[in-house]
Amino acid sequence: MEWTRWATGVLRRHGGAAVRAARRAWKEPGRERDLTVQAGKAGLAAWVAWALAGWWLQAPMAFVAPWVAVVLVESTVYRSLAKGLQQLAAIAVGTVVATAVALLLDSTMVTMAVVLPAVLLLAQWQRLGSQGIYAATGALFVLTNGQVSLATSGARIAEAVFGAVVGIAVNALIRPPVYFRDTRAALEDAAREAQEILDAVAEGLADGEWDSHAAGEWHERALRLGRLVDQARSAVGWSRESMRGNHRGRGRGAVSPPGKAYDDALAVLDHVAVHTAGVTRTVMEAASHNDEAARPGPQITGPYSDFLRHTARAIGLYSQTRFAGTGTSQSPDGALHEAVKELNRSLDELHRTLPGAVQDDPEALATHGALLAQARRLADQLVRD
The missing domain is CATH 1.20.58 (Methane Monooxygenase Hydroxylase; Chain G, domain 1)
Structure with a gap:
């Protein structure tokens, strides 16, 4: 009973705050409206990327495009572009390293043991900034998705580039944020x-x-x-x-x-x-x-x-x-x-x-x-x- 009252109080407080934030977003310009618009743009970027890459083109690794698109609808246009370039570089590095080692060793388990420490070290490279962790993500996509080949790895990088283009374009062209x-x-x-x-x-x-x-x-x-x-x-x-x-x-x-x-x-x-x-x-x-x-x-x-x-x-x-x-x-x-x-x-x-x-x-x-x-x-x- 005590727990129920506590949970009800928490829901009431947070629910009330959410309702007030929604009202402010609807009534007047402000932080709440900006956040709502950015969330909508991120969803739109993911939808466009999937509609083109997954539904229309039937790309083999289509999930990469909406994933990259949604994370690149950043708080500023400049940051979308800068982080997009860094993220693409990180994904490409991880994908290339994992593909090369996997083709050389012909063992997923051994390749993973060798590649992951290497790409996690590469992730600390200053030029990759906060996007360095995507080098490990790119490597894992290669090593956990069945047969490794140059064609599938190339498709993965191409779809990441496509998703980045969609995310940056949506952020730059549709009500780009100002503060x-x-x-x-x-x-x-x-x-x-x-x-x-x-x-x-x-x-x-x-x-x-x-x-x-x-x-x-x-x-x-x-x-x-x-x-x-x-x-x-x-x-x-x-x-x-x-x-x-x-x-x-x-x-x-x-x-x-x-x-x-x-x-x-x-x-x-x-x-x-x-x-x-x-x-x-x-x-x-x-x-x-x-x-x-x-x-x-x-x-x-x-x-x-x-x-x-x-x-x-x-x-x-x-x-x-x-x-x-x-x-x-x-x-x-x-x-x-x-x-x-x-x-x-x-x-x-x-x-x-x-x-x-x-x-x-x-x-x-x-x-x-x-x-x-x-x-x-x-x-x-x-x-x-």
């Missing part, structure tokens, strides 16, 4: 998370309700921000790769690959992630310090929270300037310019406040100096860009 939505979303997510972290720290400092636990949570989020930036960098790379050999990048209505604005945004977000982690680390160390004198007082935390709040706003406006309009009467560039001015004013206020706030104590001086240094580094990057 600009993913790229923009990844960059916006990183900028939004940075903004929310700085707003949370600013609010905590302004209220005076921050301790080692809260500061530790802020720092954990700041460390995760670095991983979000890495994901955004990977997404930019995917977007650029998805336009290589993609006809959607040419002609009327073509979509341009990510340009310098994306690179600039990555550089800014990299610095923001590093220095946000520095700010939260300094706050966390101050919160856990046993010496109350080293802990910043209201005369420092007030101006510092203002600075962080202005920084958060500048980051949000920077994201809007690079990736989306605000839809307001003031342009995003103008709003960002004003936010940077406010950021500079709040930083100047920190510089004026610090000398009078620091007591004659090396620990207090170190804490306040670290906060100011991190503030300066964070502001410099936003002001420069």
Whole structure:
């Protein structure tokens, strides 16, 4: 009974997630629709390859064509072509080696013992990349399919070539994938998370309700921000790769690959992630310090929270300037310019406040100096860009 309830709960959760994903794929563009389209294209490539090679031409090894076709409907056109060439090379190597040794030794069992270690070593060849394992697959197809002959081995390679051509053609000609939505979303997510972290720290400092636990949570989020930036960098790379050999990048209505604005945004977000982690680390160390004198007082935390709040706003406006309009009467560039001015004013206020706030104590001086240094580094990057 307990097991039945558990299984029902699992099915309900996963079934609900599947239904929601299907609804999103139907209603709007996004990752779910892209995955659905790619799955449909892979099925179509396999069907076309089998219909031509197996049904129409009655090829002796027709199963090889749809098998190769389905695995070559890759996430980008460039990757389909590159991996297709590598896979064909691996299959050809395995097939040729297995055929030659089998004809020489005239014993399937002995041939398999000799050939498989050799082709598995060949599979590690760097030029074959991740497709090297198909050398062993090609050898096994030769050795486990009855009588070995040059004709059957040649047919197997020809059908692999045909399947690769079908898979690459389907991926390149039918809605070739692009990943600009993913790229923009990844960059916006990183900028939004940075903004929310700085707003949370600013609010905590302004209220005076921050301790080692809260500061530790802020720092954990700041460390995760670095991983979000890495994901955004990977997404930019995917977007650029998805336009290589993609006809959607040419002609009327073509979509341009990510340009310098994306690179600039990555550089800014990299610095923001590093220095946000520095700010939260300094706050966390101050919160856990046993010496109350080293802990910043209201005369420092007030101006510092203002600075962080202005920084958060500048980051949000920077994201809007690079990736989306605000839809307001003031342009995003103008709003960002004003936010940077406010950021500079709040930083100047920190510089004026610090000398009078620091007591004659090396620990207090170190804490306040670290906060100011991190503030300066964070502001410099936003002001420069």
